[in-house]
Amino acid sequence: MASYVPVFHQLGTEPVKTFDESLFALRAYWLAEHGEYLNNFKEFPNGPSATNLKTPLFSGVQALSFLLLGYTEFALRLPVALMVLAIFFLMYVSGKYIVDPVYGWASILVLLASWGFFHAHAARTGAHDVPLSFFLLLSAWSLYRYVEAPSRKWLWMVALATWAAMMTKGVAGAFWLPAFAVYLSIQQGWRPLLADKQAWLAMGTVLLLLVGYYAYREWDFPGFLAQLWKGELGGHYLRTHDGHDSPALWYVQRLATVRYSYWVWWLPLSWVMMLLPAMRPLRNWLLLMNLASLSQLLIISSSATKLEWYDVPMYAPMAMSIGAIFWLVWKKAILVLTDKTWIRSVVVLGLVVAIWLPAYVPIFQKNLRSEYLDYPGERFGGLMKQGARIFPDLKEYTLFYSQFSTHCLFYRMVYNDHKGYDITRKRVMSELETGEVVMICEPAIWEALQHDFIIEPLTSKDGCYLAKLVARLPLPD
Numbered sequence: 001m002a003s004y005v006p007v008f009h010q011l012g013t014e015p016v017k018t019f020d021e022s023l024f025a026l027r028a029y030w031l032a033e034h035g036e037y038l039n040n041f042k043e044f045p046n047g048p049s050a051t052n053l054k055t056p057l058f059s060g061v062q063a064l065s066f067l068l069l070g071y072t073e074f075a076l077r078l079p080v081a082l083m084v085l086a087i088f089f090l091m092y093v094s095g096k097y098i099v100d101p102v103y104g105w106a107s108i109l110v111l112l113a114s115w116g117f118f119h120a121h122a123a124r125t126g127a128h129d130v131p132l133s134f135f136l137l138l139s140a141w142s143l144y145r146y147v148e149a150p151s152r153k154w155l156w157m158v159a160l161a162t163w164a165a166m167m168t169k170g171v172a173g174a175f176w177l178p179a180f181a182v183y184l185s186i187q188q189g190w191r192p193l194l195a196d197k198q199a200w201l202a203m204g205t206v207l208l209l210l211v212g213y214y215a216y217r218e219w220d221f222p223g224f225l226a227q228l229w230k231g232e233l234g235g236h237y238l239r240t241h242d243g244h245d246s247p248a249l250w251y252v253q254r255l256a257t258v259r260y261s262y263w264v265w266w267l268p269l270s271w272v273m274m275l276l277p278a279m280r281p282l283r284n285w286l287l288l289m290n291l292a293s294l295s296q297l298l299i300i301s302s303s304a305t306k307l308e309w310y311d312v313p314m315y316a317p318m319a320m321s322i323g324a325i326f327w328l329v330w331k332k333a334i335l336v337l338t339d340k341t342w343i344r345s346v347v348v349l350g351l352v353v354a355i356w357l358p359a360y361v362p363i364f365q366k367n368l369r370s371e372y373l374d375y376p377g378e379r380f381g382g383l384m385k386q387g388a389r390i391f392p393d394l395k396e397y398t399l400f401y402s403q404f405s406t407h408c409l410f411y412r413m414v415y416n417d418h419k420g421y422d423i424t425r426k427r428v429m430s431e432l433e434t435g436e437v438v439m440i441c442e443p444a445i446w447e448a449l450q451h452d453f454i455i456e457p458l459t460s461k462d463g464c465y466l467a468k469l470v471a472r473l474p475l476p477d
Contacts (some may be wrong), residue, residue: 002109005364006118007084015381015407020404021126022357022378023357025076027054028062028126029413032071053228055213057167058131071414073381076126082129084123087111087316090134094141095323099281107323109352113359114315116259118367119404121309128169129312129322135165136176137316140292143180144285147189151196159202163209171232175313179295183288246306251297254308257307262313262359263322273328282324289317326351376441376463377405383439383464384411389417390459396422397437397466437468 016022030036034051061079069075088108095104111117121127139161146154158180165173184190193199219223247253256264273279274286293314300310365475380399387394399408408425415421429448432438440446441464448457456468 001255002360003085003088005367006112007081007123009367010369011077011081011124011173012072014075015378016126016410017120018074018378018405018407020121022410023074024059024062024126024128026413027056027059028066028076028407028439029071029090029410031056031059031063037147052254053170053224053232054128055167055170055173057164058128058389060242060379061131062126071418073126077124080126080128080130081123083134087130087134087137087405090137090141091316091323094285094320095327098285099327103282103323103327106326106330109356109360110263110322111315113356113363114260114263114319115256115359115363116308116311117315118363119259119308122315124367127309129309131293132165132169132172133167135161135311135314136292137175137314139165140176140180140288140317143183144288147184147187148284150192150196153286154194155193155196155198156202159206163206166210167213167430172310172313173300176292177295179288182295183291185283189458223276246431248301250306251301251311255311255314259308260318263318266322266325267318268321268476270325273325276328278328278331279324283326286321286324287315289320292317293321368389376443377401378405378406378407379441379462379464380405380439381411383441383461384415384467387459387462387466391466394437395420397439398424398426400426400429400432400438400440400442401441402445425435432469434469434471437466439464439466441465 001271016025057376058079062076065075069078088111091107091111092101095101095107117123121129123130139158142161143153145151146158162173162177182192214225214228220297255261270286271290274283274290279286282461296311298313300306303310329351330348334405380401387397399412401408412425414424415423426432426438429445429452432449432453434453437458438449440449443463446465449467451471451473456470458468459465460466
C-alpha cells in the first residue's frame with residue numbers, strides 16, 4: 001500500500017524527460033522496431049552520429065514492454081517500477097534469511113522514505129539506475145551467501161548478477177567489486193575462492209561475454225571503443241563533462257542536506273551498533289552493505305564529472321544498515337513485552353508515526369501529482385497528447401525547437417510511425433512558412449513569432465502553444 005504512490009501513481013502521466021530518459025526511450029524504441037538488440041540505436045535520423053555507448057540489457061526489457069503495451073511513457077517506466085519491487089523483495093528475502101522478516105520490512109520502509117531514490121534517474125523514470133541497483137544488490141547477496149556457506153550456485157549467481165549489472169550500465173556495474181574484494185579479505189574467503197575451478201570458470205565466462213560484446217560493437221561500428229573511452233572513462237571519469245564539476249565531498253554534502261538528509265545521521269549509529277553482541281547475526285551482512293555504499297561513494301566522488309544520480313545504488317544498502325536499528329528495537333521490545341502483544345503493537349505504531357512518517361510524507365506528496373516542467377524541451381509530449389484529443393484530424397504540423405532534442409525525436413517517431421501523423425521538425429525561424437501549423441515551447445521563440453506572423457492559436461499547455469501561422473506581418477517602415 002505505502003509503495004503505490006511513490007512507485008506507480010500516475011507513472012505514465014509525465015512526458016519523457018529530455019536528456020537521458022528520452023534517449024533510453026529512443027534506444028528501446030529502436031530495438032523494438034528493428035530487432036537490432038546488439039546494435040542498439042546508433043544514429044539519429046537527419047541528425048548527428050550518436051552511437052549508443054551504454055550496454056543494452058535493460059533497453060531490451062523496455063523494448064519488450066513497448067511491444068506488449070504500446071509506445072507509451074507508462075510502458076517505458078513500468079519495467080523500472082517493477083525493478084523497485086524486485087529490490088524490495090530481495091531486501092525482504094535477505095532479512096528473513098539472516099534474522100527474521102521484520103528486518104527486511106524495516107529496511108524496505110527506510111528505502112521507501114529515501115528522497116534521492118524517488119527522484120531524477122531513479123524510481124518513476126525510464127533511466128537504468130534502479131535496475132543497476134537491483135543487480136548490484138543481487139550480486140552482494142549472492143556473495144554473502146557464498147561466503148557464509150560455499151555453494152557453486154551462489155558463485156555463479158555472483159557472476160551472473162555482475163554481468164547483468166555491467167550489461168545494464170557499463171563500467172558502473174563494477175563499482176562494488178572493490179567492496180567485494182575487501183569483504184573476501186576480511187572473511188578470509190580468497191583462498192577457497194581461488195582454489196575452486198568453478199570460480200575461474202565463472203569469472204572467465206563473464207569476461208568472455210563482456211569482451212565479446214564490446215568486440216562485436218567495435219566490429220559493427222568501427223571506432224566504437226574510442227568513443228566509449230571518450231564518452232565514459234575518459235569523458236566522464238577523468239574529465240568534466242558538460243560543466244558537471246563539483247568538490248570531492250559534493251556527494252556527501254548532497255546526501256546530508258537533500259537526498260538523504262533525514263536518514264544520513266542514522267548511518268553512524270548503525271555502524272556503531274554493528275559491534276553490539278545482539279547484532280552478531282547481522283554483522284557480516286551489514287559489513288558488506290557498508291563496504292558497498294563506501295565503494296560506490298569513493299568511486300563517484302573521485303570522478304571529475306559528478307551527477308546526482310550516480311549515488312542511486314547506495315540507497316538500498318544504506319537502508320539495510322539503518323533497518324538493522326529498527327530490527328534491534330523490535331527484538332528488545334519482544335523480550336521486554338513478551339506477554340503484552342497489544343503494547344508491542346502500540347510501540348511499533350508509535351515508531352512508525354514518530355520516525356518513519358516524517359520522512360515518507362514528503363515523498364508521498366511529491367508524487368501525488370506530476371511535475372515535469374523542468375525544461376521547455378520536455379513539454380512537447382503533453383501538448384501533442386492534448387492536440388490529438390482536441391484536433392483528431394490535425395495530423396500535419398511542425399515541432400519547432402531551436403536545440404537538439406531526443407524528447408522531440410521520440411514523440412515524432414511514435415506519432416509518425418504508429419499514429420498516422422506527418423510531423424516535421426524545424427530549428428531555424430527563417431524556415432517557417434505562412435499557413436504552417438507549429439508547436440512551440442520556447443517563450444522567446446513564441447514572442448518572436450508574434451512580431452513576424454499573424455497567429456491563430458489552437459491550443460496550449462504548460463507554456464507550449466499549437467498555432468497556425470496565418471500570414472506574415474509586413475516589415476516595419
